[in-house]
Amino acid sequence: MSGLISVDEALALLAQHALTLPVQTIPLAAALGARLATPVTAKVSRPPAAVSAMDGYAVQLSDVGAPGARLRVIGDAPAGRPFAGTVGKGDALRIFTGSVIPEGADHVVIQEDVDRNDDTLVCHKAYDTAQFVRAIGIDFAEGDELLSAGCLVGPAGLSIAAAANHGTLSIYRRPRVGILANGDELREPGSALEPGQIVNSNPEGLGALIRQWGGEPVDLGVADDAMDSIRTRIGAAPGIDIFLPVGGASVGDHDLMRPAFADAGFTPVFEKVAVKPGKPTWFSTRGDRRVLGLPGNPASAFVCAHLFLRPLIEGGMRRALLNARSVSALPGPGRRETYLRACVHADTDGVLSVEAAVNQDSSLIRPFLTANALIRRLADAPPVAAGDLVEVLMIAPLE
Template sequence: MISVAEARARILSAFSALPAETVALPDALGRVLAEAVVARLTQPPFQATAMDGWAVRAADIDDADATTPITLRRIGEASAGHAFAGTVGSGETVRIFTGAPLPAGADAVVMQEDTEADGDTVRIRRAVPAGRFVRPAGLDFSAGDELLTKGRLITARDVALAACANVPWLRVHRRPRVAVLATGDEIALPGEPLGPSQIVSSNALGLCALVATQGGIAHNLGIARDNAESLAAMAAGAAGCDLLVTTGGASQGDYDLVHGVLGDRGLSLDFYTIAMKPGKAVMFGRVGGVPLLGLPGNPVPTGIGAILFLKPILRVLQGLPPDEATRTAKLGAPLKPNDAREDYMRATLTVGEDGDPVATPFPRQDSAMVSRLAQADCLILRPPHAPAAEAGETVTIIPLSGGVLSL
């Protein structure tokens, strides 16, 4: 058996960022930039007012106050999308609305609350300095500015920024295509009639869902039965994909066929056991030119293996760092000493009275309990041979959240 760290290093060394493609801006959410986004215009492109009010020459109203207002003559109006074509001269003003270009000759805006209009006469009751309530051209950014860097995961806010910069197309890494193949006579699809010795297949659907949350495109190949012909035929459906993920059949039992059957069809195996629990039976290799990640048949080891290995593969294929950082939390319940395998314990995450996060492992950590994995907020990572731990001690956790749809 090899360690989790060595397995991850060997797996990730086999992958690199996929080629770039051009997509329309509305389709870029959740994609990773292969090229930086550069502004195609200056924003705002002109001096604009930040308030409804009156565009003035600040020097004309230096002495204005509530008791001695300054009277100006109205010569026009400016609104968003409709600039005033003339020039504001001495003693003149233009009615202006938020977002409108500041008229030539004016250098400030007086809020409408500080004025009183009567026909073409406007009394200004407060002096303002030059530049008051005026947004200069380029306040936000200028043409040629790099706004979004290469390697950035595009959020909804980024889509809005690119739109402001008049960028209708983005260069992003291609989405990974992942084939998912469940194996075993004992499983049936949800909703199908179950035989007396069968259970419902959950692994493939969960893996496909994880692939989608991480920006990939999942192809569910279905369920291969426990015979060589079925497994070989269905695994062939992974041709053209960036990764084949199998679930079940990766151990050494009489009906664990993935290694043997695919070995006869050119499987080059890197490793097939990892010193971790749950989920020792994890294999990695390549078959027919497609990388293969073989995960266990039990649903919890499959889910944890996907978090530890499949998720970072998908990130690397999209040009992202392989992992988000682990965190620390206080332990919410005592733990027994760990054995020789790295342990990933399902746990809830709450906030303690001191404001620190508290990770509390479920009392039972059975590898078939899908409900506990679904209810978990994090995994508590326990190194091999970790000593017993008391409640309140600091532990390393892996949060079970985060995906391509970050705001």
């Protein structure tokens, strides 16, 4: 497909060419940031039995309905060593946080409310409702689905999978994303720069995003402004699922990325998108490999990574937009769908407000330090007045 296509058309084509990645079973400890291939269901209930929430004594509630109740201590049951007998009328069993509530007991008297002398217990507080007992399965029950297929495994996911008694998880292999920069003027961070040279900053930020989205970034280095140099970098990159060429995507004499990948056998799917920033974004395929070309300007590359690379890594999933009130007036976007770097915050009444960065120049990285969202402005939309609702795409957590 050639010509200028809409953002929605581009996303639909990316979904049609979603990667099919192999499924792997890996140890739980290695699963952070991986994408689940199958749901995680609980193999056990948590807790697996009713347990005490406090240190104290397991009793029958009816025995402690008035202050000064005297009870007989019949033993103790530390966590992990359940009591084999039954707590009867007038009995008390010494237990601890996490101890299994024994048969016959329905309440825990906390140790701060009692005096004990040998096997005699005096309770100074009256209770009218059962307390300090965690019922079986209050966190989750055996068979509950805890994590859905397709979700990224985060720290909380690791914890709940472990608590559900999973030692391994079934995940999709992380897609390997090869970042290929292009430009005679580019130098690595920390270099001594000569006149006309600039730092190649895109791989650092894009690589971090790729890891965050469940991919494995691979830095393929910087290709010179020459077809042979680009083709060499492509040929020397086995095992790449998604090539991510950055720069060299426009129509200048030195914009050689698309023809170089075409020479390497990749078929164009789309060649430019009616989006601002990021019009030169392009996409090609060859067998089970993909190429998503991004503009070289850092803001364009970052915005288009959020718009197009993330769904490609995530198997074509579309992300939901939110509504927020614009803090300031916004001009009409013109003929291309436009995405403005912005900061969303929740007002005291819970309503979301969004403030666009003052300078939206496509070369600027600094606005991303505070931006947690992109304001979406549809092509040819009218201007927005302060206080009007606009659509936003979250790119970082709401603070």
